Amino acid sequence: xxxxxxxxxxxxxxxxxxxxxxxxxxxxxxxxxxxxxxxxxxxxxxxxxxxxxxxxxxxxxxxxxxxxxxxxxxxxxxxxxxxxxxxxxxxxxxxxxxxxxxxxxxxxxxxxxxxxxxxxxxxxxxxxxxxxxxxxxxxxxxxxxxxxxxxxxxxxxxxxxxxxx
Numbered sequence: 635x636x637x638x639x640x641x642x643x644x645x646x647x648x649x650x651x652x653x654x655x656x657x658x659x660x661x662x663x664x665x666x667x668x669x670x671x672x673x674x675x676x677x678x679x680x681x682x683x684x685x686x687x688x689x690x691x692x693x694x695x696x697x698x699x700x701x702x703x704x705x706x707x708x709x710x711x712x713x714x715x716x717x718x719x720x721x722x723x724x725x726x727x728x729x730x731x732x733x734x735x736x737x738x739x740x741x742x743x744x745x746x747x748x749x750x751x752x753x754x755x756x757x758x759x760x761x762x763x764x765x766x767x768x769x770x771x772x773x774x775x776x777x778x779x780x781x782x783x784x785x786x787x788x789x790x791x792x793x794x795x796x797x798x799x
Contacts, residue, residue, distance in 0.1 A: 674692070691768065700773035705773075707738065711782070735789070
């Protein structure tokens with residue numbers, strides 16, 4: 635008996651979901667217009683807590699650098715870490731001097747969808763869940779009519795010494 639498309643899809647996706655060790659199950663769906671610092675902290679630190687990591691604090695300098703990246707991606711309609719300015723150049727211009735890591739995303743309609751995407755990507759997951767980082771900033775910019783429409787930037791930061799072990 636042939637399998638329906640739905641059943642075939644379920645059989646294809648179940649192993650992928652089972653391989654995912656994250657216990658992150660958001661209870662909210664925060665659209666860009668609903669973002670507050672509290673909502674951002676709850677979403678990021680909820681994902682970290684679900685994975686046994688300590689919370690991060692919010693840093694306005696990292697937020698400023700994130701805003702610049704989200705703006706550049708929206709302006710150019712591209713998902714990229716380097717659109718003429720490197721991560722180091724952006725955080726230095728914002729006044730941040732520590733070690734940094736960046737996650738970008740595009741097309742997700744909610745913060746929780748962006749976080750879910752980062753958790754499902756090994757490199758992005760490492761940045762989001764690293765215990766070497768102690769603070770972060772996040773920004774989103776929407777630009778209807780571009781390829782993705784919504785652009786997310788998350789920058790985590792912390793002391794350089796944590797990376798010299």
